[in-house]
Amino acid sequence: MSAILDACSKPGTAASGSETVQIARPDNPVTLPMNGEPIATDTPIEQGATLQILNWSVYMWKYVINQFVQQYGDNGIKFSGITTFNNMDEGVQKLQSGKIKADVFFPTIDVLGKLVAADLLQPLNHDLIPALQHDNWAAFQNPYYDQGWRYSVPYTIYTTGIGYRRDVIPDDVIHGMDNPWSILWDPTHKGKVGVYPSYRDVMAIALMKNGITDLNTSNDADLEKVRTDLLAMIDAVSPRIAYDASYNKLQNDKFSVTTAWSGDVVAGWSYAAPYTEAAYKGFGYWFPADRKGPIDNDLIAIPKNAEHPRLAHEFINFWISFRHAMDNFSWNGYQPPQTKADVNALTHTQGLYNKQSSSWAAPADYVSPWMPDAVVRESDFGIGYREGPLPADVDDHWHQIWSEFTAGVGS
Missing domain, CATH: 3.40.190.10 (Periplasmic binding protein-like II)
Structure with a gap:
């Protein structure tokens, strides 16, 4: 047992x-x-x-x-x-x-x-x-x-998307990208990329970047793409792992772009000194407009x-x-x-x-009014992609990839 x-x-x-x-x-x-x-x-x-x-x-x-x-x-x-x-x-x-x-x-x-x-x-x-x-x-x-x-x-309830500094990445830039998930691999932001210490969510974003919507995949080819992309992320942007990536370190200019749960970015205003609306307007949240993302x-x-x-x-x-x-x-x-x-x-x-x-x-x-992507609707649960339980052998494979990634990442 x-x-x-x-x-x-x-x-x-x-x-x-x-x-x-x-x-x-x-x-x-x-x-x-x-x-x-x-x-x-x-x-x-x-x-x-x-x-x-x-x-x-x-x-x-x-x-x-x-x-x-x-x-x-x-x-x-x-x-x-x-x-x-x-x-x-x-x-x-x-x-x-x-x-x-x-x-x-x-x-x-x-x-x-x-x-x-x-x-x-x-x-x-x-x-x-x-x-x-x-x-x-x-x-x-x-x-x-x-x-x-x-x-x-x-x-x-929450979605998993991208948190970003709007003074570094304007709204129209990230919303205008063909594949906004790929912004976490953009060398422009090297040293300023944060990811959660959550293997399921970070690996789900790598899957989404590759157009793979089965966030519970056991397919070896899918998981090899995730592995390759995560190792490539290390070389491209030197990411750092932080639980508070999108509600604290983003607001305090430790990161410019992060993996983000919608609720973390919504709550981040209380970390944005001097705690004014003007200060917090510098931070945004992206999630696919068609709502086809992790939820x-x-x-x-x-x-x-x-x-x-x-x-x-x-x-x-x-x-x-x-x-x-x-x-x-x-x-x-x-x-x-x-x-x-x-x-x-x-x-x-x-x-x-x-x-x-x-x-x-x-x-x-x-x-915040400039973060409509962070609002979750009941209909989203019939559109978005869920992270469910994994069979033990599949979960082991996921963890092996995650361990290889974290071995090369700072915090």
């Missing part, structure tokens, strides 16, 4: 044993097996509990967490901090170690089935999470990767060893309800799939975080 998690958390290993992980795709939806039953609806909220969260770094507004704690003050709920990780490999390793007994964990789609196969997650009680059906897009009521949402709910969503799940499973259900329901989801969005820049949110108004609607921070930052909308 542990070998299954090894396959998704450690380069250079392969799964073995009798456990089988079904490979979910939009055209091959998967119903994950039930590992026991969800907690009973009448399970009491754990009294005096300290909420334990295992999540990506800089991905939750603590103000909203404290709002949850206050709402459940009569139960003596406390919160001391978030245990964080900078990529999914690290997050899975921390969960698998058992040293952290998180109440909620924030996985990606590609590892969900492996976590279930390793019995590291517990099934959800739908009666305790009514906000999913009340407030979230229909696309997530029965997702392909978790039919019947047995183990997960959607957290945020995905992150998840919230409850670990099997959670010490406060009823509290975890309450937290999930709170976090994906309209007001709290949008308040968090105003801080972390990552759009939630909220039915009541008018996607056409996001570029001219101010969120709670900026309203509270107006003493030090210019008014900022949920999404």
Whole structure:
């Protein structure tokens, strides 16, 4: 069983044993097996509990967490901090170690089935999470990767594109390119190119650059193109790996162009001193106008060893309800799939975080008006390309290529 998690958390290993992980795709939806039953609806909220969260770094507004704690003050709920990780490999390793007994964990789609196969997650009680059906897009009521949402709910939605400095790369230049993905290989920007420490996303961009839209490919020829291009990137632009490439280092002139998740660039205004609209107008986000590019969503799940499973259900329901989801969005820049949110108004609607921070930052909308490419629409999920789980041998091949690339890249 542990070998299954090894396959998704450690380069250079392969799964073995009798456990089988079904490979979910939009055209091959998967119903994950039930590992026991969800907690009973009448399970009491754990009294005096300290909420334990295992999540990506800089991905939750603590103000909203404290709002949850206050709402459940009569139960003596406390919160001391978030245990964080900078990529999914690290997050899975921390969960698998058992040293952290998180109440909620924030996985990606590609590892969900492996976590279930390793019995590291517990099934959800739908009666305790009514906000999913009340407030979230229909696309997530029965997702392909978790039919019947047995183990997960959607957290945020995002596209993967290009972040850039508009004073170095004007909008009309990148939008006018025949293949904008190739800008990450342009020697003009040597020493100023940043990439994420995320093998799936960086390799997906190399695939897109080559016109390959299967972001889960096992084809040796496809992967050899990725390998060749990534090694060529080292020679052409001397890229550097940075988790905060597009929301910090881009704004502070460490990079001119980066791989970028839409939410990172949206949130970057709070890193652009002197925190004025004029300062942040220097940064842009590109994603294909036809919306044919990488698109995905992150998840919230409850670990099997959670010490406060009823509290975890309450937290999930709170976090994906309209007001709290949008308040968090105003801080972390990552759009939630909220039915009541008018996607056409996001570029001219101010969120709670900026309203509270107006003493030090210019008014900022949920999404800056000059970044319409960063707004995600429900229809995008029927157009864009998803990064799903990989079979163990394929994942091993991907990791081998990634390891060869990172061996020659600085940080």
